[in-house]
Amino acid sequence: MNFIEPFSRDEVKDIAVAFAVLAAALTILFYGLITRSGLSLEYALSLAVVVALTAFLGHELMHRHLARYFGGYSRFKLWPTGALLALVTSFFGLIFAAPGAVYFSGVFENDRVGKVALAGPVWNISVGTTLFIISVYFVGGLPGYFLYYVGALNLWFGLFNMIPIWMLDGLKVWKWNKEVYLVVMAFAVVMNVIDQFL
DSSP, X not given: OOSSOOOXXXXXXXXXXXXXXXXXXXXXXXXXXXXXXTOOHHHHHHHHHHHIIIIIIIHHHHHHHHHHHTTOEEEEXXXXXXXXXXHHHHTTTOOOOOSEEEEEESOXXXXXXXXXXXXXXXXXXXXXXXXXXXXXXXXXXXXXXXXXXXXXXXXXXXXXXXXXXXXXXXXXXXXXXXXXXXXXXXXXXXXXXXXXXX
């Protein structure tokens, strides 16, 4: 049971490429959206890097670490097609943010598979909720907006990944425990609604 397993050189390379591509794609997306507000390229880049770190990389590493904690094998793998799609779609005002993912094996119990799947969205929802509260009630001005947007994108990413379809985390959680799924999904929906309309 090794929670913090060393990263191989190939895995580090895959993570670095996926992170760099996603950060570039998010910079393109954000710069196109926020230049209307008079904000700079540096602001868009900073926002993109923090979002890529928290919403994407944090999410994937939670899967990786929990699978290893349960005694399984897990590794982040670059998905070149997804990385290319992230770049291409960013020019059209949206983004397909799937440049890679954590694959795991050796975790066979249904409850453990469900918990590994849930770890990513719970990370996003927790980060998103925390940053939303901090940005709204404790920080104002440009820093507050920065934290708000990072939190909002984490909340959206967590909600999206809880959809119970295809290879998304939500399907594994649904198969494991429908009550847990409904509670987490309901909280994610409520927080996303509050985030949009407060």
